[in-house]
Amino acid sequence: MFIPEYPTLSPRHFISIKHEAYNALPYPLSHQNKLFFYLARNGIYHLFKKKKTSDWDTVLVPDYHHGNEIRAIIAAGWKVRFYHIGWDLTFSLNEIEELIDDHVKGILVIHYLGWPQKGINQLKQICNRKGIWLLEDCALAFLAESSSQPVGTVGDYAIFCLYKTLPVPNGAVLASNKAQSLPENGSFDLPGKLSTLSRSFQLGMDWVRLKSGFHLNSMNRVKQNIGSLLTRLKLTRVGVGDSGFDVNAANLSMSDFAQKILMNLDYVQIRSKRRKNFQILHQFLNEIISTPFTTLGQGTCPLFYPILVKDKMEFIHKMHKKGIMAVPFWNHGHAFAQKNESEPCRFFRRHLAELPLHQDLDAKHLEYIASCVKEEAYLLIKEMPKKYYGN
Numbered sequence: 016m017f018i019p020e021y022p023t024l025s026p027r028h029f030i031s032i033k034h035e036a037y038n039a040l041p042y043p044l045s046h047q048n049k050l051f052f053y054l055a056r057n058g059i060y061h062l063f064k065k066k067k068t069s070d071w072d073t074v075l076v077p078d079y080h081h082g083n084e085i086r087a088i089i090a091a092g093w094k095v096r097f098y099h100i101g102w103d104l105t106f107s108l109n110e111i112e113e114l115i116d117d118h119v120k121g122i123l124v125i126h127y128l129g130w131p132q133k134g135i136n137q138l139k140q141i142c143n144r145k146g147i148w149l150l151e152d153c154a155l156a157f158l159a160e161s162s163s164q165p166v167g168t169v170g171d172y173a174i175f176c177l178y179k180t181l182p183v184p185n186g187a188v189l190a191s192n193k194a195q196s197l198p199e200n201g202s203f204d205l206p207g208k209l210s211t212l213s214r215s216f217q218l219g220m221d222w223v224r225l226k227s228g229f230h231l232n233s234m235n236r237v238k239q240n241i242g243s244l245l246t247r248l249k250l251t252r253v254g255v256g257d258s259g260f261d262v263n264a265a266n267l268s269m270s271d272f273a274q275k276i277l278m279n280l281d282y283v284q285i286r287s288k289r290r291k292n293f294q295i296l297h298q299f300l301n302e303i304i305s306t307p308f309t310t311l312g313q314g315t316c317p318l319f320y321p322i323l324v325k326d327k328m329e330f331i332h333k334m335h336k337k338g339i340m341a342v343p344f345w346n347h348g349h350a351f352a353q354k355n356e357s358e359p360c361r362f363f364r365r366h367l368a369e370l371p372l373h374q375d376l377d378a379k380h381l382e383y384i385a386s387c388v389k390e391e392a393y394l395l396i397k398e399m400p401k402k403y404y405g406n
């Protein structure tokens with residue numbers, strides 16, 4: 016079996032859906048004040064460039080982060096100050112308030128893996144009181160909701176990464192709530208066709224591999240050979256899902272092709288399938304694994320199924336060998352954060368791995384994932400550290 020980490024691109028995604036009759040586009044796609052980017056880091060970079068007022072401008076960011084969002088902020092000329100994340104992956108309002116001084120102009124909050132941050136409304140109140148703006152980083156939380164409102168609508172700005180949740184070759188959205196202004200739309204470039212084509216081809220091949228039920232290593236080789244031929248011919252592509260920030264690619268917007276695919280998706284079905292798949296996997300694994308997110312709140316739209324493992328790289332390697340593209344989530348943060356990371360942050364970087372649960376997976380895939388995890392039970396951490404206080 017082959018189970019990719021992200022949703023795949025299939026022929027049905029080329030058939031348009033009548034959204035008026037079917038269902039409306041969700042936030043932020045339905046939102047007026049928004050910009051499309053190739054990657055979320057591009058939107059973050061342009062937002063911070065636009066908001067910069069002095070060389071002392073500082074933003075509070077979580078110690079538990081990907082790293083690309085921090086690189087984009089620093090590239091835009093901002094200073095970052097880190098706040099800590101607790102055992103339940105939430106922030107402390109008290110700590111954040113203590114970190115605010117005259118240089119702090121903004122706060123970035125990450126909604127991890129599709130679980131909305133609970134204290135977001137109180138944090139916005141602090142921001143309002145102190146005259147600071149709030150950016151909700153929803154790169155991992157598209158289609159999640161908090162108090163029946165879409166995640167991302169409390170802050171002044173929200174950034175979303177679309178290619179993680181949807182079958183699109185690239186795409187991110189920067190939304191501005193509360194009539195705040197955005198960077199100028201006219202100054203962005205469409206990506207080269209080859210970048211979009213090669214990633215779409217890969218997503219299409221993933222669909223064939225998923226549906227055929229075979230691991231098909233030969234397809235991997237075809238993909239690699241085509242990739243190295245294009246590189247030798249100096250036909251450069253801009254990738255997605257990598258680590259780093261290239262300021263020369265920061266002006267790229269989402270491709271027209273990816274925007275067309277957005278019109279052909281059933282977002283209600285995607286959200287409910289992800290939630291259902293979490294519950295199925297949870298039923299299979301609940302007794303033998305531990306996870307920072309044991310419950311699926313009403314608003315959650317899970318990106319992956321997070322589990323704690325003793326040796327993350329060994330676990331990932333074992334899963335990949337079985338055709339399950341598990342993800343070694345965030346092994347290292349930005350170098351600036353590393354010395355001062357909290358205990359939970361260090362723990363999650365070492366031990367948190369992610370299993371696929373996206374909308375293309377059915378019960379047979381989930382059953383297979385669960386059986387493979389059970390085969391490697393000796394690698395699982397059965398209990399969260401004692402300091403864990405639940406979510």
Ligand SMILES: Cc1ncc(COP(=O)(O)O)c(C=O)c1O
Nearest residue numbers: 054055056081083084154176256
């Ligand atoms: C929390 C978070 N924010 C921002 C980003 C940047 O996303 P993108 O890969 O679309 O630039 C990522 C992933 O890289 C992320 O995990």
